[in-house]
Amino acid sequence: MNETKKKVSEPLLQISKRDAMPWWKSYLVRAAAILLALLISGIITAALTKANIFVLYKTMFVNTLAVVKKNKLVFSVTKLWTILQEVAILLCVALALTPAFRMHFWNIGAEGQVLMGAFGCAAVLITLTGKVPVPVLVLLMIVASIVGGALWGVIPAIFKAFFGTNETLFTLMMNYVAAQLISFSILHFGWGASKGMNYTGVINLLGANKRVGWFPSIFGQQYLMNILIVAVLTVLLYVYLKYSKHGYEISVVGESENTARYIGVNVKKVIIRTMILSGALCGISGLVLVAGTDHSLSTGTAGGRGFTAIMVTWLAHFNPAYMALTSFLIVFVERGTKELSTAYAQISDNLADVLVGIVLFCIIGCEFFINYRVRVHLPKNRKEGKAE
């Protein structure tokens, strides 16, 4: 009787916290997760398209960087640069979130902060082009973007620091305010591409001020400037978080506000300072989007990157260096699945979203196996135990 009871109480799955896994082993788990995700996505897509699974993988990987020209696959420069600049902007927003997240300040408002940066830049471009010298215009664009983003970041921080408001809800709500503010301004000031449109169209596309205030092409590449800016920011932020006193304070506040207070850190000051930084970096993302990529403004300018970036920074464990890799992974998967939906009429863009979901699920899910050990007790053994 006792013996049986003891056997039955042994669970099918036993989960226990692991000691730290050697780094190479944790990377093997992650690589396995990506392979598993590709396998699942491949099977689903193959089932829907009735195509050979290896042809699908080839489409996904090769077509992402190539175009078909005269029945031959040709490397596409445009596609490469488009991907790289997408990676750069997503990385820039993820960088912006990182200091706040390290402080355990859940800034869900990157979307709004990016929009405000974009708004500042576009407002200067639209209202001051041709009225001030170009260097002054560019300087004002940069200042307006940074101030716009920082302002949207610091407002929730002040409320959090002094009144203990919930920063998640606050920053989330600020997203909607930013979008409405842009919509209102475009209509109210007549910035629309056409009468009554809440979308500016491409700014300075034609005429005497053609391409004024746009980031210049470097070596004939118009997106290179975006990429360089983000590369520099990545290094700077890595150093700031890792080696500066500020970076240390952020980590301490994140671990425990009481400890921070005990060792003499001014918590309020750190929260506000860090959110100004986080917002300002979002503002720079907005600047890069308007001056470097879109050259236009609408409520959709941020394009959901403020939310995707949360995933990027989380997957990279808030480490700026890894973020370059995780944002590349996400952009590559998005582009790859989109290529699949272009190549196969049976698949719509919605399936592309599902596939992205599967990949992310597997990658996030594998963290569980890195942190926990799972022992399986098969029912067969239990039955045997009962028979004894």
Next chain:
Amino acid sequence: MFKKILALTLTVLMLATLCVSFASCGGNKGSFEPVAKEDLKIGFIFLHDENSTYDKNFIDAANRAKEALGLRDDQVILRTNIPETAACYNTAKELAEAGCNIVFADSFGHEQFMLQAAQEFPNVRFCHATGTMAHTENLDNFSNAFASIYEGRYLAGIAAGLKLNEMIAAGKITADQAVIGYVGAWSYAEVISGFTSFFLGARSVCPSATMKVQFTGSWYDLALEKEAAETLINTEHCVLISQHADSMGAPTACETAGVPNVSYNGSTAAVGPNTFIISSAIDWTPYFKYIIDCAIKGDKIDTDWTGTIQTGSVILSEINETAAAAGTAAKIAEVKTKLLNGETKVFDTATFKKDGNALTTYKADVDTDDKFTPDTEAISGGYFHESEYRSAPYFDIQIDGITWLNSAY
């Protein structure tokens, strides 16, 4: 520490590779050599996919043109769900790089991104539907196109008016209860021109007809369009619905409520077997054939092309006899003849008033500028000249008899 160094090195390496430069396209004024048909390649950029009636209409036309001209699969590239952002510019560049002779985009907001790409690829033709800038920019390789869809809407309006007459004659409604409900996307010229011509068509056969318009503020939002149609039916007591927005929202709401529906972008009989009457649509097949033909011959594409009933661009769907009033087909045929021979003008100033007065003059905003300055006199010879000074609609007068319940910009 090792893995950090590794990660940093990888990052630096990756960023270093990015700095390798590539030559970009660009250069001189465009020249168009004839292209052999088997070498021709055309790329299409669509805002949404087949779930949107608007984009489906373009996609179907692209496939019809492809079949009619006997092009191979690899000569026609369709790119769906391309937003009105730099994504459109990037896609246009990719298509040009893939060797397309023509790149076409279907949404108004794509225009400036197409223009941006056109500046950089002078030897590729960029064609854009519904846009307004080609006739003033005069770039050799950039052109706009639209169709005189107001004529199609006017004819669809005839079907609506006859249905109202039938309801009045059957005693279902009184003459002054002949209220049409209209679900519009945005409050600008393209939509205003559309519902005004539809209304004038209806009123030409049912003089007591009035109309109420509810805007959704979106070109494609199933829930909002359905809700707007339900509001018009239940709260505003509209007895017939038409729409200019791209989802199945309004036709579905009509079928559920049993209210007749005049559709747009093609037949929606599939969701409204008992209520769908007729639909007007632009058939883009003639235009696509035309631009492909130009590319093959090396001809210049008309900078601002307007399709008409004659070119086969403005079409009507089949009439659903279950819902339509008797004699609809005959009456439409009669009015169509009058439109074709010029006897009837859709925007005849004798048929509408603004604030109680007939209009003798109206400056329309035809040439795009920052301030939306009205620049062109559009009324002469007793009618408003729609789609004559530019293919895209510019009729934006709020006429008497049509009530705006809201506005959406």
